[in-house]
Amino acid sequence: MHLLDIQQLSISFETYDYRLRKRTMPVIQKLSLSVHAGEILAIVGASGSGKSLLAHAILGLLPDNAVLSGRLSFEGQALTPERQQQLRGKQLALIPQSVQYLDPLMRVGKQVEQAVRIGDARLERQKAFERFRLPQEAAAKYPFQLSGGMARRVLVSIAAVSGAKLLIADEPTPGLDDQVAQETLRTFQQMAKIGSTILFITHDLIAAAQIADRIAVLHSGELMEIAPASSFTGNGDALMHPYTRALWQALPQNQFMDAKGWQQ
Amino acid sequence: MKRNSLLRIFIAITLLVMPLLLAAMLSSKGLLSQLEARNVSPSWSHPFGTDWLGRDMLTRTMKGLALSIGVGTIASITSAIIAGCLGLMAATLGKTADRIITWLIDCFLSVPHLVLLLLIAFSIGGGIKGVIIAIAFTHWPSLARLLRAEILAMKSAQFVLVSKQLGKSSWWIATRHLLPHLLPQFIVGALLMFPHAILHEAALTFLGMGLSPHQPAIGIILSESMKFISAGMCWLALFPGLCLFFVVRSFDMLARSLYAFIDPNRLRH
Amino acid sequence: MKLEAKRIGKLMPNKTWLFRSIELAIHSGEVVGLQGESGCGKSSLCRIIAGMDAAAEGEVLLNGQKPSKRGYQPVQLVFQHPEHAVNPRWRAGAILTEGWQPDDLLLDTLHIDRGWLKRWPSELSGGQLQRICIARALSPQTKFLLADEMTTMLDAITQAQIWKTVLGIAEQRQMGMLVVSHDRPLLNRICNRVIDFHKLTV
Numbered sequence: 001m002h003l004l005d006i007q008q009l010s011i012s013f014e015t016y017d018y019r020l021r022k023r024t025m026p027v028i029q030k031l032s033l034s035v036h037a038g039e040i041l042a043i044v045g046a047s048g049s050g051k052s053l054l055a056h057a058i059l060g061l062l063p064d065n066a067v068l069s070g071r072l073s074f075e076g077q078a079l080t081p082e083r084q085q086q087l088r089g090k091q092l093a094l095i096p097q098s099v100q101y102l103d104p105l106m107r108v109g110k111q112v113e114q115a116v117r118i119g120d121a122r123l124e125r126q127k128a129f130e131r132f133r134l135p136q137e138a139a140a141k142y143p144f145q146l147s148g149g150m151a152r153r154v155l156v157s158i159a160a161v162s163g164a165k166l167l168i169a170d171e172p173t174p175g176l177d178d179q180v181a182q183e184t185l186r187t188f189q190q191m192a193k194i195g196s197t198i199l200f201i202t203h204d205l206i207a208a209a210q211i212a213d214r215i216a217v218l219h220s221g222e223l224m225e226i227a228p229a230s231s232f233t234g235n236g237d238a239l240m241h242p243y244t245r246a247l248w249q250a251l252p253q254n255q256f257m258d259a260k261g262w263q264q
Numbered sequence: 265m266k267r268n269s270l271l272r273i274f275i276a277i278t279l280l281v282m283p284l285l286l287a288a289m290l291s292s293k294g295l296l297s298q299l300e301a302r303n304v305s306p307s308w309s310h311p312f313g314t315d316w317l318g319r320d321m322l323t324r325t326m327k328g329l330a331l332s333i334g335v336g337t338i339a340s341i342t343s344a345i346i347a348g349c350l351g352l353m354a355a356t357l358g359k360t361a362d363r364i365i366t367w368l369i370d371c372f373l374s375v376p377h378l379v380l381l382l383l384i385a386f387s388i389g390g391g392i393k394g395v396i397i398a399i400a401f402t403h404w405p406s407l408a409r410l411l412r413a414e415i416l417a418m419k420s421a422q423f424v425l426v427s428k429q430l431g432k433s434s435w436w437i438a439t440r441h442l443l444p445h446l447l448p449q450f451i452v453g454a455l456l457m458f459p460h461a462i463l464h465e466a467a468l469t470f471l472g473m474g475l476s477p478h479q480p481a482i483g484i485i486l487s488e489s490m491k492f493i494s495a496g497m498c499w500l501a502l503f504p505g506l507c508l509f510f511v512v513r514s515f516d517m518l519a520r521s522l523y524a525f526i527d528p529n530r531l532r533h
Numbered sequence: 534m535k536l537e538a539k540r541i542g543k544l545m546p547n548k549t550w551l552f553r554s555i556e557l558a559i560h561s562g563e564v565v566g567l568q569g570e571s572g573c574g575k576s577s578l579c580r581i582i583a584g585m586d587a588a589a590e591g592e593v594l595l596n597g598q599k600p601s602k603r604g605y606q607p608v609q610l611v612f613q614h615p616e617h618a619v620n621p622r623w624r625a626g627a628i629l630t631e632g633w634q635p636d637d638l639l640l641d642t643l644h645i646d647r648g649w650l651k652r653w654p655s656e657l658s659g660g661q662l663q664r665i666c667i668a669r670a671l672s673p674q675t676k677f678l679l680a681d682e683m684t685t686m687l688d689a690i691t692q693a694q695i696w697k698t699v700l701g702i703a704e705q706r707q708m709g710m711l712v713v714s715h716d717r718p719l720l721n722r723i724c725n726r727v728i729d730f731h732k733l734t735v
Contacts (some may be wrong), residue, residue, distance in 0.1 A: 046660065046688030073707040178570070178715070203688055252688035258694040263644060263660060422618045425585045430632030430669070431605035444622050 002034040002059065002076075003166055003197050008037040009070035011062070011221075024067065027053055033068070035166070035199060042200040042208035042229075044247075051201045054218075055168045058199075059092055060084030065163030070170055072099045074166070090117060093164035097171040102143040108154045109139025115158045128157040132187050145193060149180035156187050160196070167191065168199045173207050174185040185211050217244045219262065253256070269525040276518035279510060280333070287330035290323045295480060306499050316492065321485075325504045328480040329511055335392065335481070336461035339399035343461070344454035346427030347404035355419070365408070365431040372405040381464055383471040395474045399461045407453045414449060418442055448526040455519035459512040466508060482508050534561045534596055536582070536608060536677045536709060542590035543577050551577060552734045553590065559677060562707040564700065566720035569730030575713045576613075578730075579681045581713070582629050583610040583622040595676075605632060609670035613682035615662035621656045626650035633672040644669050654678055660691040667695065671702060685714065696723055 012026040028050040035041050045051045056062050058072060060081055072079040074087065075148040084092070103111055112128060113121040124197055129136055133151045152172070159167050169188060173181040188198055189211050202208055208215050209232040224243045231238035235255075236248035246259035298318035306313045312321035354365035372380070384398035418424055418441070427437050462482075468474035469483025482504055489500035535558060550587035551574045559565050569575040580586040582593055584606060592599065595607065612618040619628045629635060629650060640647070643664045649657055657665075663683065670678060678699075684692040700723060703710050714720055720727045 019578045046658070046691065049688075205689060234579045247689050250693040252693075252716065252722040256693050256696075256722050259690055260694075263691045275722075322630075422612055422614075423620045425580075426610075426618055426666075426669075427631065429583065429585060429606045429609060431603070432631070441620055 003037040003074070004035040004199075005071070005073045005076075006034065006137075007032050007071040007073075009054075009057065009072065010068070011030075011050070013063075014065045014067060015018055026221065028057075031218075031221070031223050032215055032223060033223060033226060035197060037165075037197055038192065039213040040188060040198045040200055040211055042212035042215045043218060043240040044205050044208050044215055046203055049218040050221040051203075051218050052170055052209065054197070055094070055170050058084075058166075058168065059088055059094055059136075081232050089115070089162060089164075091165050093154055093162050093167050095159045095167060095169040095172060099143065099148060099155060102151060102154065104143055107140055107142055108151075112139070112154065112157045112161055116161045118163055124161045125157070128161050131160070132157055133188065149183060152180065153187065154186055156184070156191070160191055164196065166197050166199065168201065170201050171203070173202060173204055175242055176239060181207065205251065206253065211231075217241070217247060219243050240241060268491070269521045272517055272521035273525065276514045276521065279514040280518070283326050283329035283507070283511065284333065286322075286326040290320075290326055292323075292327075295319055295327065303508055305497070306503075315489070315497075315500055321500065321503060324480045324485055325482070325507050326408060328485050328504065329481060329507055330480045331333070331475070332462050332465055332482045332508075333458075333511065335395055335465050335475075336458050338398075339396045339461045340403070340454060340457040342400035343394070343403040343457055344407060344450070346400065347407035347411060347453070348450060350404065351408040352415065354408070354412040355415035357393040362412075365412075369405045369409050372402065378400060378464075378467065381468060382471065382473055391475050392475055392479075395465050395468050398468065398473075399464050402464075403457050403460060404417055404424055407450075407457065411446065411450065414446055415442060436438075443482060448523065452519050452523045455515060455522065458515040462508070462512060534676055534709070535559070535594075537594045537597075538578070538582050538591065539594065540591035541578065541581055541588045541593070543567060543581065543586075544589040550589075552643040553735050555591070557582070557711075557728070557733065559709040559711055560704065561709045562704070563726075564703065564710045564712060564724045566724030566727035567711060567713045567730055568715065568717055568720055569713070570715060573730050575730050576681050577681045579711070579713055583608050583679055585610065605672065605674050607674060608679065609672075609675045609677070610679040610681060611663075611666055611670050611683045613685055613696055614733055615659060615666045615686075616654060619662060621654050623654075624650070625652050625654065625657060625662075625665055628654070632669055633674075635668045635671070639668055639671060639702075642702065644698075646693065660687050660695075663687060664695065667699060673706070674697050675708060677711070678703065679711045679713070681713045682715070683712075684719075685716070692719075695727055 001211065009031040010026065011028040012024045015023050015025060032056070036261050043051045043054065047125070053062070057068065058079070060079075062068065074083070074092070079087075102108065109125055112125045116124040118124075126136060129139065134150060134153050134157065138146060138150060138154075143154070146154065147211060172184050172188075185207055188200065192198055200208065200212060205215075209229050212229045214226055215232065217224045225239065227239055227242035227244060232248055236245040239245045239248060243262055246257065246262050247253045250258040250259060296319065298314070301310070301314050301318040302316055304310050304314040310320050312325055314320055315324070350365050350368075354362045376454065380402050381398045384401060385394040388394040388397055424437055424441055427441060465474060465481065466483035466486065469481050470487040472487075474483055475481045485504045486508075488503060489497075489504070492500050538555055538557040540558075541555040543551045545551045555578060563706075567575055567578075577586065581588045584593065584600060584602065600607065629645075645664050645668060646661075649661055649665070654662055663686075667683070680699075684695055687695070696719075702708070712720060712724055717727075
């Protein structure tokens with residue numbers, strides 16, 4: 001069964017130009033994809049491809065001037081704004097990009113405990129800390145006292161203890177040390193193993209290929225291709241769409257090809 | 265959204281210009297005592313009623329508002345100029361100048377506002393001069409601090425560093441990069457001072473430090489009407505008070521709408 | 534020409550050294566890579582070498598002499614986030630021509646569409662803005678280009694394209710380059726030699 005179904009999703013923004021005329025800027029066009037329960041689906045695209053917007057649309061966090069069309073459904077039922085509000089933080093959780101999403105005035109242990117919905121809060125928090133290799137003493141600390149990597153693991157813990165079925169990780173790796181980035185990716189793998197479904201949004205194709213089951217490639221708001229991660233190998237011959245192949249081949253690890261026509 | 269702001273700006277300006285227009289149109293006859301029409305409650309010939317000397321309250325209120333707006337304007341502009349100069353100096357003339365001016369700002373901000381106002385007005389001897397100088401010298405610290413912070417932040421902005429790297433002079437950077445960013449904030453900050461200035465003028469006059477009783481400023485009107493409230497002549501305080509409220513709110517709305525109008529179009533950070 | 538950093542040290546606000554005694558030299562025509570993790574100080578070092586920041590210790594020499602602070606600087610720096618490196622209140626055209634007037638050939642080589650020039654920075658993508666920032670820094674007077682994680686925020690295709698173009702220009706003009714990045718495969722691809730930041734501070 002598909003956990004999340006997106007049908008013909010189009011998002012555009014209404015803006016005013018300097019002469020106060022209303023203009024509509026389309027950002028995502030007729031996007032359709034589905035997320036299977038228990039998988040890690042990576043959404044890869046450049047900045048401006050609309051991938052973060054997709055995450056916000058699923059969670060119902062789009063700005064006021066966004067115009068939406070198409071259908072979103074979760075567990076077979078339509079995802080209306082009311083349902084999104086109900087499910088946010090409960091069945092649908094966001095692992096945000098920036099560690100500044102943590103409340104700077106609350107100890108991290110308490111922040112994790114507040115997110116627990118089933119079971120004893122303290123116990124769940126302890127289990128989460130163990131799972132993500134956070135020392136139990138860290139619970140008494142404030143976010144600014146933690147290193148970047150630890151703060152990130154707290155964010156993941158918060159999402160994990162909420163028992164959410166679908167976790168959306170928004171650009172979790174840019175700017176991170178290799179080591180911390182690898183750790184972050186490992187924690188996602190761990191979470192998928194215990195049954196969570198993860199939507200992993202990134203522009204780092206290598207990271208995506210490392211942990212995802214399938215990779216959806218976005219370019220200028222359109223879905224180019226969804227391919228199994230195993231297709232991203234060698235010359236990328238197993239990839240069907242020329243854009244996906246060009247993206248793979250452009251990596252410095254590969255041919256570092258500067259394919260014409262697809263640049264931003 | 266922007267049309268909204270534009271509309272609000274329009275409404276605000278209208279509300280502010282109205283008292284001025286009315287004040288100009290209404291003859292001064294209404295200010296004269298007409299003892300036969302004392303304490304008349306609001307009616308067709310006297311929409312705001314008359315006071316204990318038979319003076320038409322509408323005329324008094326409008327002329328009073330006009331005067332208050334005038335005094336408030338002069339005081340605010342003076343204050344804004346002081347804030348602009350000191351803020352700029354603090355941010356650009358080096359550490360010592362900065363320390364002195366910051367210390368000055370802190371001094372002024374640490375004294376209770378009204379106390380300082382009274383002291384200054386009192387030592388100058390009250391009257392219009394006292395009110396204007398008192399208000400001008402107590403409202404600049406916040407705006408100066410804001411400007412200083414903005415200029416300091418911009419000095420280390422990446423695009424300013426790039427500009428210098430490309431060979432541009434400090435003057436060029438100041439006029440092409442800093443000024444366009446600061447001007448909207450400065451204008452809005454200055455506009456927001458108006459309501460304060462007007463209210464403080466009213467307060468000072470109310471407390472006896474401001475304008476003389478013969479000049480019908482809002483403060484006087486309100487102050488004198490206090491005596492008559494218990495006698496049931498609430499219109500003496502109600503209408504002038506309401507009008508003052510609207511004027512202050514209009515300035516506020518003007519400032520906020522102006523900011524909303526100018527800024528979101530350009531900045532989408 | 535030679536750009537040298539001699540015994541450079543930078544103090545942090547809490548009075549400890551971020552780094553000390555850094556020695557680095559780049560020659561015309563060379564592409565030198567500098568790899569380091571985030572927070573190690575490589576961006577600060579870039580700024581000091583470009584002359585945008587003052588070092589607590591040491592000096593930067595261009596051909597053995599202290600570079601003049603006035604006028605167009607022969608050492609240019611391109612930052613990681615183009616949206617911070619441009620004035621959001623200026624149009625793209627004004628940003629592009631702030632330092633010099635780029636010719637059509639350069640704009641075409643960098644795939645800068647003329648239609649972008651009328652737009653505001655908020656209306657352009659990261660890749661588009663970064664190309665403009667690069668063109669802005671590539672006046673014929675630029676002898677050394679420092680690229681501080683210049684393509685980190687861009688997708689792989691745009692990254693490959695920009696590097697191919699910039700390296701072509703650098704070779705043509707015999708411009709020296711310092712490429713700062715955490716991406717080792719990228720540095721291995723494009724640099725003549727790669728330095729590890731933490732080995733610099735021995």
